[in-house]
Amino acid sequence: MKVDDITLMAYVDGELDIEERREIERELDDSPDLAERIELFRASSLPYQDAFAQQKLPPVPESLTRKIAELSRTHASATSPVPPGPAADPAANDAIAPPNIGLPPSAPVRSLMRFSAPWLAAAFAAGVFSCVVGLRLLPGLTGLPGGAATVASAPPASPWVMAAAGYQALYSRDTVAVATDPAVSAKTVADIHQIDGLPVRVPDLSAQGLTFKRIQRLRFHDKPLVQIVYLPKTGGPVALCVVKDAKPDQSLAQQKINDMDVVTWRQSELSYALIGTAGQVDLGQLGKLIAKRDVDAMFSQAPLPVRPVAS
Amino acid sequence: MTGADLSGMLPEMLPRLWAFALRISGDQHDAEDLVQRACVRGLERAHQLQADTAPLSWMFSIVHSTWINELRARSVRSRSSMEWDDDFLETVEDPKARTPEQITMNAQIIEAVQRLPDAQRAVMLLVAVEGLSYSETAETLNVPIGTVMSRLSRARQAIGALFASKPGQPMKMATFGKDSAS
Numbered sequence: 001m002k003v004d005d006i007t008l009m010a011y012v013d014g015e016l017d018i019e020e021r022r023e024i025e026r027e028l029d030d031s032p033d034l035a036e037r038i039e040l041f042r043a044s045s046l047p048y049q050d051a052f053a054q055q056k057l058p059p060v061p062e063s064l065t066r067k068i069a070e071l072s073r074t075h076a077s078a079t080s081p082v083p084p085g086p087a088a089d090p091a092a093n094d095a096i097a098p099p100n101i102g103l104p105p106s107a108p109v110r111s112l113m114r115f116s117a118p119w120l121a122a123a124f125a126a127g128v129f130s131c132v133v134g135l136r137l138l139p140g141l142t143g144l145p146g147g148a149a150t151v152a153s154a155p156p157a158s159p160w161v162m163a164a165a166g167y168q169a170l171y172s173r174d175t176v177a178v179a180t181d182p183a184v185s186a187k188t189v190a191d192i193h194q195i196d197g198l199p200v201r202v203p204d205l206s207a208q209g210l211t212f213k214r215i216q217r218l219r220f221h222d223k224p225l226v227q228i229v230y231l232p233k234t235g236g237p238v239a240l241c242v243v244k245d246a247k248p249d250q251s252l253a254q255q256k257i258n259d260m261d262v263v264t265w266r267q268s269e270l271s272y273a274l275i276g277t278a279g280q281v282d283l284g285q286l287g288k289l290i291a292k293r294d295v296d297a298m299f300s301q302a303p304l305p306v307r308p309v310a311s
Numbered sequence: 312m313t314g315a316d317l318s319g320m321l322p323e324m325l326p327r328l329w330a331f332a333l334r335i336s337g338d339q340h341d342a343e344d345l346v347q348r349a350c351v352r353g354l355e356r357a358h359q360l361q362a363d364t365a366p367l368s369w370m371f372s373i374v375h376s377t378w379i380n381e382l383r384a385r386s387v388r389s390r391s392s393m394e395w396d397d398d399f400l401e402t403v404e405d406p407k408a409r410t411p412e413q414i415t416m417n418a419q420i421i422e423a424v425q426r427l428p429d430a431q432r433a434v435m436l437l438v439a440v441e442g443l444s445y446s447e448t449a450e451t452l453n454v455p456i457g458t459v460m461s462r463l464s465r466a467r468q469a470i471g472a473l474f475a476s477k478p479g480q481p482m483k484m485a486t487f488g489k490d491s492a493s
Binding site for chain 1: 317318319321322325326329330333339343346347350351354357365366367414416417418420421424435439440441442457460461463464465466467468470471472474475
């Protein structure tokens with residue numbers, strides 16, 4: 001059997017199932033060529049986002065900023081709403097999304113598409129973030145922070161959300177029975193800001209009946225994942241989990257993963273998942289409060305400024 | 312989506328569109344022209360942007376197709392790497408402590424990506440730098456997802472070949488030995 005590069009890439013990225021992996025490992029025994037190609041893929045797992053974030057680019061020219069602002073103003077005042085529909089101008093279709101948006105991808109490639117880039121070693125969590133339908137099922141960029149009024153139904157959960165929800169399902173009230181020393185929590189928050197580089201804010205949800213219990217630094221695919229646990233008056237603990245994610249903001253979406261209610265959103269390059277036992281706390285409402293920053297922050301060192309988007 | 316909706320988002324997207332345009336064109340004047348034309352096209356066609364398509368990747372796709380058309384118009388199939396403005400390959404000092412090795416490494420990663428053939432570079436920029444999924448990248452570049460994956464695998468093989476010799480350390484290769492960055 002000749003293993004093609006795309007399969008090999010998926011193997012290195014950990015995207016194959018056990019059977020497929022074994023198949024390749026069997027091949028590996030008598031193919032030095034295969035080992036060499038695998039080595040190349042491994043060596044290509046580099047911190048690309050980190051590197052490009054350091055790239056010295058000329059600033060956006062003032063003339064361009066001005067022109068785009070003018071253009072935007074003109075359009076904002078001149079355009080009347082046009083219902084979405086088939087393109088009037090056939091030549092206009094060259095850069096447009098294909099017509100089958102929303103249809104599931106074809107089966108053979110599905111397993112390869114589930115993660116966009118888990119191989120972004122040491123890069124930010126964006127890599128583990130792209131489900132097949134990802135952004136497309138959700139309302140646009142403007143959902144937050146202004147109009148978090150609706151909670152949409154969610155696309156398939158991101159791998160890290162699945163992992164966090166699975167982990168949270170193991171929690172009981174007893175898990176967080178012992179209170180954490182506030183000094184320890186404050187130190188953890190400082191480490192999250194300084195070492196993990198996540199400007200995470202710990203919302204004070206006491207007015208909503210949730211007591212802060214602890215904050216933990218976890219990792220998913222080698223990227224920092226922050227878990228903040230609260231205990232409601234009754235029922236299982238509720239966790240707010242956060243990872244870095246450089247994609248555009250995304251408004252709140254609610255779904256059920258196993259027996260957990262999960263509300264997700266993305267804001268200022270952080271992705272959030274609010275997770276709790278199904279049917280106990282109104283997580284949608286809670287998520288809106290947190291996203292709109294209608295609650296105070298605990299351990300309130302000022303969070304680090306968010307990395308400028310494209311400098 | 313209407314032109315009015317999109318026009319509200321463009322100023323905020325501008326830094327990322329600018330960076331993307333610079334990275335695919337390698338030239339400031341081209342990039343400025345490119346972003347401007349893409350924004351005009353985007354606004355004209357905003358009604359075609361479906362509610363379930365991310366406006367940013369849609370704008371990336373217009374920037375990219377505008378650039379491809381421009382290259383065709385100039386009958387330039389692929390810009391030679393000689394034309395790259397090497398200023399873009401430099402990195403800035405991060406206030407957070409970064410070791411000289413990290414800074415050198417970052418410069419080498421950027422250079423390795425920038426030296427890829429155009430089609431592979433676009434895929435690497437969208438997937439590895441902008442964080443789009445394979446399917447979003449396919450949509451953005453208007454190619455089948457299999458093409459995205461095969462370009463990505465070729466790009467990663469090429470980059471892997473540069474970095475494989477000294478895992479975890481800056482490369483020795485002459486073309487990557489940018490001492491100025493360290």
